[in-house]
Amino acid sequence: MKFLPDCLNSVFSQSYNDFSVFIIDNASTDGTLDFIRQKYPQINIFRNNKNIGFGAAHNQGIKIALLDLKKIEKTFILIINSDVILENDYLEKIIKIIEKDNEIAAVSGKILKIYTNDSEINEKVKTQNIDTVGLKIFKSRRVIDRGENETDRGQYDSAEQVFGISGACALYRLSALEDTKIPVDRLQFEYFDEDFFAYKEDIDLSYRLRWRNWKIYYYPLAICYHHRQVFGGKVNFKNIISRRKKRSPLLKYYSYRNHLFLIIKNESLINLLKDFLFIFSYEFIKFLYFLFFEPKTIKAVNDIFRNLMKMIKKRQWIMKNKKIKSASLRRWFN
Secondary structure (H helix, E strand, O other), rough: OOOOOHHHHHHHOOOOOOOOOOOEOOOOOHHHHOOOOOOOOOOOEEEEEEOOHHHHHHHHHHHHHOOOOOOOOEEEEEEEOOOOEEOHHHHHHHHHHHHOOOEEEEEEEEEEEOOOOOOOOEEEEEEEEEOOOOOOOOEEEEOEOOOOOOOOOOOOOOOEEEOEEEOEEEEEHHHHHHOOEEEEEEEEOOOOOHOOOOHHHHHHHHHHHHHHOOEEEEEEEEEEEEEEOOOOOOOOHHHHHHHHHHHHHHHHHHHHHHHHHHHHEEEEEEEEHHOOOHHHHHHHHHHHHHHHHHHHHOOOHHHHOOHHHHHHHHHHHHHHHOOOHHHHHHOOOO
């Protein structure tokens, strides 16, 4: 609720206004629903009785939106966190980009950081610190937000394809989501993986889109702001450890577990073998660190074994339905 008023104000201030808004409420208790009903009666609200997670809630929203549609073609879904503020031409710009090429599955703009300057006056301060300009993946399969914490000096001012985009604010082509949805039984399917619950679902979807030969674009002229802490200093081991200490144990648990889910689901055997030393070294170092400094995070391994057959089944669908060779995907591994 803290950031929602600014988010919705930015959404309804867009120069492009041919859209409907759907909000999936994961059992909030902070007055969110009353605020929305009073200020924005045109919004479609669906409330869950409990927090069902990022993936499941967004899947609900997409499926509910589908009920209002007469056709899937030329329809786009903007996934946006409640702590994101859009510039008023954000939608107009990214829709123009995605409409230019039917092979583009997803687009995101330049996402900068915004923070609350004073808890008493609740002043929002927009910064030139980059939150993300797309996702970058390494041979170790570590994934980072490109440009995170860098000062925006124009170094990312070229529109370009990226491996993936952050789910904080992402425009997806609905036909691409339909093309990459995974069946989980005879009647149910998933756009975002609901077994992840929270964290890294956007990376997982990016993998699938890539395997199905869709394009994913970053467009710098579309700008929005994300409430996320601004960290100073270089990205080095000391700073990484410092940041980890500020994260909740549950977030670290999901991050570790879901990273391994990503590898199990999305990596071809040949790519795993070619980058085995990079992947093994990265995972071994992490495991040792967790063993001595974050033993609660190690418990995620139990969850991985419990869900292993589920992940293997999803992997089988991905590998069976991929449209590109492993070598084509490898070009994204830095």
